Amino acid sequence: MSVWGMIHSTAALFTIACLVLPFLAFGMGKLSHEKAAARAGKIGVWLRIVQFVLIISLITGFIRYGFHFTGWLVTVLVIFLAIAALMGIMGATAKRIRSAAEQNQDYSQNAAKFARLSLFLAIAIIAMLVVKFT
Numbered sequence: 319m320s321v322w323g324m325i326h327s328t329a330a331l332f333t334i335a336c337l338v339l340p341f342l343a344f345g346m347g348k349l350s351h352e353k354a355a356a357r358a359g360k361i362g363v364w365l366r367i368v369q370f371v372l373i374i375s376l377i378t379g380f381i382r383y384g385f386h387f388t389g390w391l392v393t394v395l396v397i398f399l400a401i402a403a404l405m406g407i408m409g410a411t412a413k414r415i416r417s418a419a420e421q422n423q424d425y426s427q428n429a430a431k432f433a434r435l436s437l438f439l440a441i442a443i444i445a446m447l448v449v450k451f452t
Contacts, residue, residue: 322381329375332368333401337443339408339436346415347429354429355419362412365405372402390449397446404439408432 319327342361346354376398383391411432418425 320382322378326375326378326382329371329378332371333375333443334447336365336368336405337440340433340440343429343433343436346432347426351419351422351425354425355416358412358416358419358432362409362416365409365412369402369405369409372398372405393449394446397442397449400442401439401446404435404442408435408439411435 339361342357346357349357379394385391411428415425415428415432418428
């Protein structure tokens with residue numbers, strides 16, 4: 319395996335680690351304000367890191383597999399864009415949860431939205447893995 323392949327695989331592991339987000343998200347609505355603010359802050363930082371790693375994954379993927387528009391590449395790019403968009407929306411929602419929890423306001427609606435988005439993200443990541451390995 320080349321250096322680009324190792325970097326690409328390591329970047330993919332960061333993205334695959336986001337599969338635990340639904341488990342963290344569904345319990346967020348039941349937490350105290352302080353714990354919810356702390357969890358949302360940590361998740362927001364994690365999502366920001368994974369967004370940068372996702373860009374590295376895109377670049378190394380093009381280096382590793384080439385830039386030939388095939389049906390497979392178009393499918394991967396569409397799923398990639400869905401993952402990136404969901405991560406961006408989730409990051410903004412995590413910020414709203416954190417600010418509402420820090421101000422002792424109700425954050426349950428944002429927590430429910432975050433939980434739904436984390437499920438969609440997990441489905442998109444699994445779809446990417448299925449496309450990658452088939």
